[in-house]
Amino acid sequence: MSLLARLGRPNEKNIQVRIFTSQAAEAPADSAYQQVKKLIHQRIVEEMSPEEQRVLSAVHQDVGRVEMVINNYIQEVLEENPFAIGRGDRSKLVSDIKDEMLGLGPLEVLRKDETITEIMINGPKQIFVEKLGKLTLSSVQFHDDDHLMNIIERILSPLGRRIDESSPLVDARLDDGSRVNIIIPPLSLVGPCVTIRKFSKKPLTVENLINFGTLSREMADFLKACVKARLNILVSGGTGSGKTTTLNVLSSFIPENERIVTIEDAAEIQLQQEHVVTLESRPPNIEGKGAITIRDLVKNALRMRPDRIIVGEVRAGEALDMLQAMNTGHDGSLTTAHANTPRDALRRMETMVLMAGFELPVRAIREQVASAIDLIIQQSRIKDGSRKITYITEIQGMEGDTVTTQDLFKYEHERMDENGKSVGRFVSSGLQPAFLDKFTVNGVEIPAVFKNEDDDAVRD
Numbered sequence: 001m002s003l004l005a006r007l008g009r010p011n012e013k014n015i016q017v018r019i020f021t022s023q024a025a026e027a028p029a030d031s032a033y034q035q036v037k038k039l040i041h042q043r044i045v046e047e048m049s050p051e052e053q054r055v056l057s058a059v060h061q062d063v064g065r066v067e068m069v070i071n072n073y074i075q076e077v078l079e080e081n082p083f084a085i086g087r088g089d090r091s092k093l094v095s096d097i098k099d100e101m102l103g104l105g106p107l108e109v110l111r112k113d114e115t116i117t118e119i120m121i122n123g124p125k126q127i128f129v130e131k132l133g134k135l136t137l138s139s140v141q142f143h144d145d146d147h148l149m150n151i152i153e154r155i156l157s158p159l160g161r162r163i164d165e166s167s168p169l170v171d172a173r174l175d176d177g178s179r180v181n182i183i184i185p186p187l188s189l190v191g192p193c194v195t196i197r198k199f200s201k202k203p204l205t206v207e208n209l210i211n212f213g214t215l216s217r218e219m220a221d222f223l224k225a226c227v228k229a230r231l232n233i234l235v236s237g238g239t240g241s242g243k244t245t246t247l248n249v250l251s252s253f254i255p256e257n258e259r260i261v262t263i264e265d266a267a268e269i270q271l272q273q274e275h276v277v278t279l280e281s282r283p284p285n286i287e288g289k290g291a292i293t294i295r296d297l298v299k300n301a302l303r304m305r306p307d308r309i310i311v312g313e314v315r316a317g318e319a320l321d322m323l324q325a326m327n328t329g330h331d332g333s334l335t336t337a338h339a340n341t342p343r344d345a346l347r348r349m350e351t352m353v354l355m356a357g358f359e360l361p362v363r364a365i366r367e368q369v370a371s372a373i374d375l376i377i378q379q380s381r382i383k384d385g386s387r388k389i390t391y392i393t394e395i396q397g398m399e400g401d402t403v404t405t406q407d408l409f410k411y412e413h414e415r416m417d418e419n420g421k422s423v424g425r426f427v428s429s430g431l432q433p434a435f436l437d438k439f440t441v442n443g444v445e446i447p448a449v450f451k452n453e454d455d456d457a458v459r460d
C-alpha cells in the first residue's frame with residue numbers, strides 16, 4: 001500500500017501528506033529547481049481532488065495517469081511562477097515527485113542504479129553505497145529522521161511488519177527481491193539505520209564469475225561436475241563475500257528433472273529450474289508467537305520428497321538437521337555458512353550443531369560433519385573489493401578425533417598492481433579427491449584436471 005493509500009477516503013477533508021525533498025546528486029542543483037519542486041509538493045498536498053486521490057492511492061497505480069496528474073500540477077506552478085526550468089529538469093521533476101509519493105523517495109535513484117550492490121544508511125544524512133566492490137559516500141540524503149522513518153514504514157507496511165521501540169529491528173525483503181535490515185533507536189545511536197542488499201535482476205552465470213576473476217575455467221568445470229555428481233557442498237565465507245551468488249551459480253547446475261526445495265530467511269536464491277519449491281521462515285508476530293524457523297522448515301522439507309535441499313544459510317541448530325538430511329539419502333544438498341577458512345567452517349558447524357540443544361559428544365558431531373559434507377568452497381572478499389574463491393577443499397574423513405581435509409584448488413595472491421587490483425593465480429593441487437567414485441556412480445565424467453597428475457597452475 002502506498003503512502004497516499006493510507007490518507008483516507010477521497011471525500012475526507014483536512015488531508016495531510018508529508019512529502020520531502022531529497023538531496024540526490026542526480027537532481028539539478030540550482031535553487032530554482034528546488035523551489036519549484038517545493039511549490040509543486042505544496043500544491044499537490046493542498047489541492048488534490050478526490051479523483052486525483054483515487055489515481056494516486058490505487059493499490060495498482062496506473063503510472064501513466066499518475067504522471068499526468070503530476071504534470072498538470074507542474075504546468076500550473078510554472079504558469080504562475082516564472083522559473084527557468086528546462087525540458088530535462090521537467091522530466092526529472094515528474095520522476096522525483098513520483099518517487100517521493102509512490103516509491104522509496106531518495107532511495108529510488110540508488111535502487112535503479114544496477115552498478116550498486118549494497119546501500120547502507122547510517123541515519124538520515126549519511127548513505128554509503130557499494131559499487132564495483134568499493135564503498136563510497138553517496139550525496140543522497142534524507143531530510144531528517146522523520147523522513148527516513150516514513151520511508152521505512154513504506155517498506156514494511158506491505159509486508160505486514162512493524163518496527164518501533166518495543167521491536168526495534170527487523171529483516172525484510174523488498175518487492176524487487178532485495179534484502180533489507182532495519183534497526184532504529186534506542187538500539188542505534190545514530191538514528192534509523194537501513195542496509196539493503198541488492199540482487200541482479202538477471203542471475204549471474206558461471207561465465208560471469210569466470211570473467212570477474214572469481215574462479216578459473218577448470219574450477220568451474222570441476223564444480224559443475226561435483227553438483228551433477230550429487231556431492232554435498234558447503235559454501236563458506238564472510239559477510240558480503242559473494243556466498244549467495246556462488247550458491248545461485250552452483251544451483252544452476254542441478255538437472256531440470258529434479259525436485260528442489262529451497263529454505264531461506266529471506267528468499268534470495270534465483271533458480272531457473274521448473275520444479276522448485278521455495279520456503280521462507282517467518283518471524284514472531286506482535287505477541288511474540290507464530291515464528292517458523294529455518295530448523296522447522298528443514299524438518300518439514302524432509303517430508304516433501306526433495307531430490308535436493310538448498311538452505312540459504314545455516315546459523316544455529318538447523319545445522320544438525322541439515323547434516324542429518326545429507327546423511328540420510330539427500331545427496332547433492334547445498335548450503336552456506338559464515339567462516340573465514342575451510343577449517344573455521346568445520347569449527348562453526350560443530351558450534352551450530354551444539355546450538356540444537358543436544359549434548360552430543362564432539363567426536364560424534366565431527367563424524368556427522370565428515371560423513372555429510374564432501375566439499376567446502378571458501379569465498380573471500382579481497383582487499384581490492386573483488387570476490388574470489390580462495391579454496392576448494394575436500395573433506396576426506398576422520399583421523400582419530402580430527403576431521404581431515406585436502407585443498408584441491410586455491411587462489412595464490414602475488415601482488416597488488418598499480419591500479420590497486422589483486423594479481424594472483426588459481427592453482428590446482430593435482431591431487432585426486434577421494435569422492436571420485438561418486439562421479440562414476442552418477443554417470444558424470446571425471447573433470448580433466450584430475451585426469452592429469454601434472455596439470456599446470458591455472459592463471460587468473
